[in-house]
Amino acid sequence: MIAEPLSVAHLLARTWWLVLARGVAAILFGALALLWPHLTLLILVILYAVYALGDGVFALAEAVRGGGWIPRWWLVMLGIANLVAGAAALLWPHLTAVLLIILIGASAVARGLLEIIGAIHLRKVIDNEWSLIGSGAISVLFGVGVILAPRAGAVALAWLIALWAIALGVLIVILAFRLKRLRHRL
Secondary structure, rough: OOOOOOHHHHHHHHHHHHHHHHHHHHHHHHHHHHOOHHHHHHHHHHHHHHHHHHHHHHHHHHHHHOOOOOOOOHHHHHHHHHHHHHHHHHHHHHHHHHHHHHHHHHHHHHHHHHHHHHHHHHHHOOOOOOHHHHHHHHHHHHHHHHHOOOOOOHHHHHHHHHHHHHHHHHHHHHHHHHHHHHHHOO
């Protein structure tokens, strides 16, 4: 069942400050990526590796400690896959960085398309939904560019990620304040 635009707008308007926090976080992330472009991708790879290794350990622990009649083979497979992915990220960080860049690009395209769809649904409720459409368009363009040229250079991609995050953050902050004003009209 698809939510009505008014109910989605009402929810977003009530939690406008969470939207604002997301925008500010994106701006901060972008600023840090601009300051340390060489470290940005390496840190992302290391964070992913730590996450994957931890998730793998927890999935295996769930499989071993879980009781009952439910088959747990899928937890074992998930745990092993995450341990392998985490170890590979630590052993081959440059290859992982390229794959991570492609994943970030694909995620940006998906995010952008969903934001554009969301703006279309909210256009009857929010005036000038251009900030959400602009945010979506920037994400799609960024994602396509990253997918087409993942080896263009880690520093250049880190700067692209930074600029994307800052632009996205500014547009989300604008949306948050529009939602704050909308809250009073609903």
